[in-house]
Amino acid sequence: MEALLCRKLGDPTVSVEDENSPIIISKNHPIPQLDSPTSVRVRIKATSLNFANYLQILGKYQEKPHLPFIPGSDFSGIVDSVGSNVTNFRVGDPVCSFAALGSYAQYLVVDQTQLFRVPEGCDLVAAGALAVAFGTSHVGLVHRAQLKSGQVLLVLGAAGGVGLAAVQIGKACGAIVIAVARGAEKVQLLKSMGVDHVVDLGNENVTESVKEFLKVKRLKGIDVLYDPVEASS
Template sequence: MEALLCRKIGDPTVPLSEASPIFISTSYPIPVLDSSTAVRVRVKSTSLNYANYLQIVGKYQEKPPLPFIPGSDYSGVVEAVGNEVSKLKIGDRVCSFAALGSFAEYIVADEKELFLVPDGCDLVAAGALLVAFGTSHVALVHRAGLSSGQVLLVLGAAGGVGLSAVQIGKVCGATVIAVARGAEKVQFLKSLGIDHVVDISKGNIFGSVKEFLKARKLKGVDVLYDPVGGNLTKESLKLLNWGANILVIGFASGEVPVIPANIALVKNWTIHGLYWGSYKIHQPGLLKDSVKELLSWLAKGLISINVFHTYGLSEGTQMFRGTICGR
């Protein structure tokens, strides 16, 4: 089968050559069913997440042994099943996520790790749902308890998890404030019906958000969703209400922020670290319920997947260059 392999730590955006950390194998062994409840899926689509890039450059919190096939969330069609598989059959449309392995023609998973894709859901959309939307759903719904009438501030709102967070915020009935950089991203966010969008290329966020809150007669921000870190976090803390929830999603800026514990104490803030993948180990039941709700929202049209580019596996370098460098 065809698969994209990472053979060494390095920059996946450089042109394919002996110096590149990734290469395309056209004769990689098709994975075998390794248990009686295993299912082999022919992959239809798989999304490129920032975490996949970090794995290849060696900066992710988990470092897999080399060589490895990157890739996490995916969708596809069941191609083979173990003799004790009872809930799935050949031809079923499914989606799931894995620590590694989806940048390939086939992937094997246990039956309990796969989700049926409902009628009305596009398989390509389902293949890009779980990691980004799953992260935001667990963070906002289960950790922060976001509810109707609250104010949600999303940093990095034009990125993968950011776009999922603003949509989930609207489904929950929150007033959503989105922060992004550049006129094109701002216009796109406005087209989603976001209540207020801040273009940080035109200055800091404080004045713009304060003016919006005053016009809406709102006191401040109840939930901060932060996949960026750095100075943006520092500026955003000034906007938080007493009792606010801070969701630490990641550090796309490259700078881990410092949240003063003395201010968190006085303001009664709750700070949540959110590593979504660890729920598969520690709270798998919650994770399953979350994914099922997201799939139902997708089928009903309450959320949408914004696919900006599609690539074949053979376009591995172009895929990373266009998606990561073009952020």
């Protein structure tokens, strides 16, 4: 199979045609085999690039895999093969998930407990970018913050992947969502998603804009602040 292989740590933006590139395209990489009775092999349809993948190739991520390794985390695809004890999936099922490594390849093996079935009508390419961004925001807002209907959610960096996921999850939870982004195009995108109030960092003061919105709506304050940007201290 073909796979994107990280052979050494370095700048992943260097072209693979450059001899100094840390990554190469392996044309004859071994196809992974089922490694347990509950494992599932997926033929990858789509995968996405996350900041964590970039950091892994640079060698600056908290988890440092042994070289060489296949980067890549979230993915979607079609079930290609199943273990003898797999009960949740069959060959041909559309699925998506994320893995610590390995999605930048044509095939990936995971346990059935790690997979999600892609609903009928959902685009597989879109599903390939779902797990990391939406999973991150779902854990943060639903499990940790326990966001409830009627609460006020403020999302910083709301036009990024994780931020957009947070906005949608917030609305699905019934929260009043305030989003912060920069630029008219991003502001319009957020408004089109039903955000209750959008602050444009390019020409507005965040504190003043949020306070005015809360005052007009007679709201007491922010219940949950979600910051996926994490500026350096």
